[in-house]
Amino acid sequence: MTVSDDASGWREYPPLELHPLLALALDEIVEHGYDGTSVRKIANRAGVTVPALYYHFENKQAMLRELLDHAMRIVLTHARAALDEAGADCTARLSALVEAIVLYTAHHRDLAFLDSERRSLTPENRAHYVAQRDELEGELRDAIRGGVAQGVFRTPHPDECGRAILSMCQGVAGWFRPGGPVDEATMARRYADLALATVQHQKGTGR
Structure with a gap:
């Protein structure tokens, strides 16, 4: 990808x-x-x-693993590119990450839905998938921790914020429909604003 x-x-x-x-x-x-x-x-x-x-x-399990691998290849590739563009600014990094994840979820809703089926993976396959998912959550967590260290985010719970924001983004798969009143790009920007509110972003110190 x-x-x-x-x-x-x-x-x-x-x-x-x-x-x-x-x-x-x-x-x-x-x-x-x-x-x-x-x-x-x-x-x-x-x-x-x-x-x-x-x-x-080989079997149904192999198909689920390949689908989830494909999902993570897409979202991680885009997330990494978003971070490269954002540079060192933590506000820009968090915003770009959230946009990338929401855009992925909105454009590929069925593939994003499969995250809920990770419970059906064998222990070995689940560990493989979770390691990739943890990379994505880790990038969110690092951006938030960095923003706290820079004084631009005031949340006292950076790690919990990272998990909450990832869950919020993935939830888009359950309700977003193309052709609705809000397009994918607009929704992604709105979710970036919601993420900044979640981490208590201090206006005037960043984006």
Whole structure:
């Protein structure tokens, strides 16, 4: 997953590029949940035999892991690019991170929804996914801690703020609909403002 060479390329989220069987598995899991989805249902939806599906993916668990890996590759790539553009200013870094996460969640709602299915991963696969998710939360936490150290954020609970902001951003997947009264870019900027309010950003000392 790459972003545009343009300075604001991290704000661009092109359509998903998934293996056709993964795309169908994603549809099934979103509609019926992981436990309600079977390899046979995915194969029937694809018009292939179960052995043909197993040729590409070992089992349903492997498909969920690959979908979650794809999700994290997208959001982490964009988050890193957003941080590169933001530079050292903690207010800009927090705002850019939140924009990147909300844009990802709004543009790829079904993929973002899969975070709720991490409980269905095997212990090994869950540890793999959580390590990637922790990187994203860690970037939020570091931006907030930095802002507290600089005196631009006044929250006494920086780590809790990081978790709360990430959950807030991921919640967009549950209600946002394209074509509504607010577009993805506007919503992302609003959530950046909400994040700054959460950390008690001191106006006049930053963004």
